[in-house]
Amino acid sequence: MNNTAHLDLDLLQGYIDNLGKAVVEQMLQLYISQSAIYIDDIRGNVSEEKQKLWQESCHKMKGAAGSVGLLLVHKKLVAIEKIVESESVKQEHIIELDELNTQANTEFSEWLSKAY
Incomplete structure (x- = not known):
């Protein structure tokens, strides 16, 4: 069963049709490297004093995830971007975000390997 x-x-198919598979492969690799930076930025901005930076970091990653078609990552970021919660609650969201992002990257890579 193909889980996407x-x-x-x-x-994503539109990107392949219009830009070619090689460009989409580059997009995925760029997103994977950049999303690691975004998650680190989000992780570094969990304190109440850094709420504005939390929102900015989530917003940046939300845009990137949306632009490469990662639906569940984008949805998670929409949900957490403006939350005002304790550091421990935010840490739980970061763990979930990181797991979703890893799953999405894997699905994207697997789908792309089969795309033509």
Whole structure:
């Protein structure tokens, strides 16, 4: 069974049709490296004093995830971008975000390897 719940397949297929598979592969690699930086930034901004930076970091990653069609990562970021919670609650969200992102990257990579 091909599980692609994380992906906006119409968007991604459109990218392949218009830009070519090689460009989409580069997009994925760029997103993977950049998302690690975004997650580190989000992780570094959990304190109440850094709420504005939390929102900015989530917002940046939300845009990146949306632009490469990662539906569940984008949805998670929409949900947490403006939350005002304790550091421990935010840490739980970061763990969930990181797991979703890893799953999405894997699905994207697997889907891309089969795309033409």
